[in-house]
Amino acid sequence: MSADNPAHPTEPAPGQGPEAAEGAQCPLPRAPDLSGITVADLDPVPPVTDYREAMRLADAEAARRLGEYMLLSWYDRDRDFESPQHASECHQDSAVPGYVDYGVHHGATLKVDVGQGRFVFFYLPVDI
Numbered sequence: 001m002s003a004d005n006p007a008h009p010t011e012p013a014p015g016q017g018p019e020a021a022e023g024a025q026c027p028l029p030r031a032p033d034l035s036g037i038t039v040a041d042l043d044p045v046p047p048v049t050d051y052r053e054a055m056r057l058a059d060a061e062a063a064r065r066l067g068e069y070m071l072l073s074w075y076d077r078d079r080d081f082e083s084p085q086h087a088s089e090c091h092q093d094s095a096v097p098g099y100v101d102y103g104v105h106h107g108a109t110l111k112v113d114v115g116q117g118r119f120v121f122f123y124l125p126v127d128i
Helices: 018-024 051-066 087-091 098-105
Strands: 038-042 069-076 081-083 110-114 119-125
Touching: 038 051, 051 069, 051 110, 051 119, 069 098, 081 098, 098 119
Parallel strands: 038 110
Antiparallel strands: 069 081, 069 119, 110 119
8 A cells, every 4th residue: 555545544644643642541530629628527436327417517517617608518428329419420430529529619618528438518608
């Protein structure tokens, strides 16, 4: 075959060589950008028994740190349940779960993690 035959070129067309293959690869998933968000890790002893108990602890922490607050999103690993509901459906192959993305992009300034990821809550301060 000759170099004039476009079906079988002897050299790759511009943008199709090894350098293009490197740029075409998907970037590795990255952890969420939590800059500007205070993270409060709570590890109560004994551990909380359920979501409601974890939420009471997280709400108390939010009130202490923010005053008036609004809960934006949360995750309950025990039940594998999140709010907003189904937020992670669009994030199935992502390193960032939907509830985290929602909290980060809706103005959360506080993340309360109860039991090392067992229950996670994102809060926004409310100015009244």
